[in-house]
Amino acid sequence: MKLSEQQHQIVNSDLSSMLIIACAGSGKTETAIQKLIKLRSDMADDRGYVTLLSFTNTAIKTFRNRYFSLTSKNTDRFKNRVCIETIDSFITTNILRPHSFRIMGCKSTPFLISGKESFLKNKGFQYWYTTPLNKILPVKNENINNVTIKLKGNDIEFYYKENKKEYPITNGFGITKKLGKIGAYTHELGKYWVLKTLSQNENLLSAIIRRFPIIIVDEAQDIDVLHGLILKLLHKARCKLILIGDPNQAIFEFSGANGDFLKSFEEKSIKNYPLSINYRSVPKIVSVANLVSNRKDKANRQEDSANYGIYYVLYDKDNIGNLVNIFISKVEEIGLNIDNSAVLCRNRSGIDKLLGTRELGQGKTKLLALATIKRDKHKKYKEAFDIVVQCISGLLSSLPNNFAELVNHDPKFKQLKQMIWIFIRNPSKGLPLGEQLAKNQWYPALKLNISNLLKEIESNYGFQLKSAIGNVISSKNLPNEPLINNSTMFKRTIRVDTVHQVKGESLDAVLYISTEKEHLKEMINGTKKELGRIGYVALTRAKNLFVIGIQKEWYSVFTKTFSDLNVAEL
Numbered sequence: 001m002k003l004s005e006q007q008h009q010i011v012n013s014d015l016s017s018m019l020i021i022a023c024a025g026s027g028k029t030e031t032a033i034q035k036l037i038k039l040r041s042d043m044a045d046d047r048g049y050v051t052l053l054s055f056t057n058t059a060i061k062t063f064r065n066r067y068f069s070l071t072s073k074n075t076d077r078f079k080n081r082v083c084i085e086t087i088d089s090f091i092t093t094n095i096l097r098p099h100s101f102r103i104m105g106c107k108s109t110p111f112l113i114s115g116k117e118s119f120l121k122n123k124g125f126q127y128w129y130t131t132p133l134n135k136i137l138p139v140k141n142e143n144i145n146n147v148t149i150k151l152k153g154n155d156i157e158f159y160y161k162e163n164k165k166e167y168p169i170t171n172g173f174g175i176t177k178k179l180g181k182i183g184a185y186t187h188e189l190g191k192y193w194v195l196k197t198l199s200q201n202e203n204l205l206s207a208i209i210r211r212f213p214i215i216i217v218d219e220a221q222d223i224d225v226l227h228g229l230i231l232k233l234l235h236k237a238r239c240k241l242i243l244i245g246d247p248n249q250a251i252f253e254f255s256g257a258n259g260d261f262l263k264s265f266e267e268k269s270i271k272n273y274p275l276s277i278n279y280r281s282v283p284k285i286v287s288v289a290n291l292v293s294n295r296k297d298k299a300n301r302q303e304d305s306a307n308y309g310i311y312y313v314l315y316d317k318d319n320i321g322n323l324v325n326i327f328i329s330k331v332e333e334i335g336l337n338i339d340n341s342a343v344l345c346r347n348r349s350g351i352d353k354l355l356g357t358r359e360l361g362q363g364k365t366k367l368l369a370l371a372t373i374k375r376d377k378h379k380k381y382k383e384a385f386d387i388v389v390q391c392i393s394g395l396l397s398s399l400p401n402n403f404a405e406l407v408n409h410d411p412k413f414k415q416l417k418q419m420i421w422i423f424i425r426n427p428s429k430g431l432p433l434g435e436q437l438a439k440n441q442w443y444p445a446l447k448l449n450i451s452n453l454l455k456e457i458e459s460n461y462g463f464q465l466k467s468a469i470g471n472v473i474s475s476k477n478l479p480n481e482p483l484i485n486n487s488t489m490f491k492r493t494i495r496v497d498t499v500h501q502v503k504g505e506s507l508d509a510v511l512y513i514s515t516e517k518e519h520l521k522e523m524i525n526g527t528k529k530e531l532g533r534i535g536y537v538a539l540t541r542a543k544n545l546f547v548i549g550i551q552k553e554w555y556s557v558f559t560k561t562f563s564d565l566n567v568a569e570l
């Protein structure tokens with residue numbers, strides 16, 4: 001691939017910290033990889049690693065594949081000294097697990113908790129938060145991942161997040177310390193301990209920087225408060241930081257990533273580089289993306305076909321299936337790949353509405369019903385696996401605190417892990433098929449199979465059932481119809497996802513359904529607010545065709561805007 005002049009400048013610039021503000025589809029992946037290769041080759045036989053960090057496993061897989069495809073013939077061990085990881089895995093592997101036990105005060109390697117662990121029932125581990133009416137309430141164990149850390153001035157404060165609101169926690173430091181003493185951390189607390197470990201141990205900080213002297217961060221608009229503080233610390237200690245990001249794609253505000261770190265970096269005297277050629281989308285899509293983001297990016301592609309571009313379809317809210325079918329027909333008619341196209345919604349509840357997903361069952365049965373749906377409807381096997389582990393950990397007694405962690409990573413639990421994978425993958429021995437009638441077919445088979453699995457675990461590992469299986473796996477709230485309701489199936493199978501889930505991808509065609517008028521309004525209003533940025537991310541995933549689904553009743557509100565934007569009815 002021939003690099004553009006902008007990409008070339010970035011790759012060949014002298015070694016220093018850099019800020020690269022890039023538009024959607026501008027080839028950040030290729031630029032980051034080429035920069036990584038160049039830096040590592042410039043380092044010759046220096047023992048340090050060039051590190052490339054991003055936020056999702058999918059991004060990391062893409063980076064690794066590309067890196068190894070370009071360097072596979074390279075057997076020089078120094079040239080292979082690169083580290084391509086998610087930012088969480090990087091700090092966990094290199095700092096938290098090997099070094100934080102001292103500052104946490106625990107005797108063994110720290111372990112990640114989910115909130116389902118039974119030891120959390122001990123009141124001594126309970127966070128408390130204050131409501132606006134000054135009531136003090138406990139944070140439920142299962143919501144421990146909603147305990148979050150923010151900065152007020154230079155001080156760290158703990159908050160509890162619920163329904164998009166944040167409440168101050170009264171005993172944040174105390175409980176974090178108590179959990180730390182037994183080695184337990186959540187993702188958020190892990191970052192807190194890493195920050196503390198580095199800020200209180202200069203020798204370690206220097207050693208980390210000697211080993212990782214250059215760090216490239218992809219999707220840098222997604223750096224949250226604690227990641228930002230950790231990176232700031234590394235940068236201050238002379239680590240070269242190269243940030244690549246697109247502020248218009250900052251869509252993780254709810255997890256504390258609001259693009260502030262990128263902005264704070266922008267304000268420093270750090271060299272700034274643009275990437276402003278969009279290689280992904282046809283000019284019609286790029287021009288609407290420019291209008292909403294107030295940018296002047298160039299489309300590298302030509303208008304390949306009069307059918308490509310951006311359109312709207314009016315839909316009846318009681319018949320969204322029809323809207324999806326119109327989209328599928330269009331994609332097929334103009335010869336685009338339906339398997340590389342998607343229907344996108346702003347959030348999970350929009351998808352549930354679209355697919356008619358309901359909560360079924362109660363207690364542990366509800367979890368196993370969810371695992372079945374994850375496997376059979378969404379093909380998310382690892383998510384189904386994690387749910388089953390969570391369910392089992394609530395059914396057995398005397399389990400170690402870090403059971404989920406052990407099942408996933410400890411060789412002693414390899415066999416147990418295999419048993420659970422068989423349970424997931426083999427419906428006749430494990431989770432029955434979701435197409436079966438929930439009450440009369442799925443439930444009896446489930447009860448038998450889970451009972452067998454638990455007996456097998458008991459005979460191999462000695463963990464016993466807390467109470468009789470009939471008491472904990474009940475058929476309450478299960479209808480006598482299939483767990484997976486096929487009535488909302490479309491004329492062809494098509495991927496249905498949230499915008500967050502397709503971030504970073506290129507899709508042939510996208511149908512964006514706003515289930516609320518506000519989402520559409522904000523998309524048109526531009527990228528200043530997060531809802532607008534979510535619309536922008538959806539729009540810029542599309543290579544050839546972007547279709548907006550608008551509820552019939554709302555159309556009058558948008559008529560003028562759509563004609564101004566040159567968006568026609570499909």
Ligand SMILES: Nc1ncnc2c1ncn2[C@@H]1O[C@H](COP(=O)(O)OP(=O)(O)OP(=O)(O)O)[C@@H](O)[C@H]1O
Nearest residue numbers: 002003004024025026027028029030279280504505
């Ligand atoms: N110099 C180049 N010439 C031609 N195509 C390129 C060039 N650089 C990148 N591309 C192509 O551009 C497309 C978009 O690249 P990429 O997925 O890296 O975009 P991105 O900047 O990460 O976008 P986003 O932030 O929107 O996910 C890819 O198909 C890639 O192969």
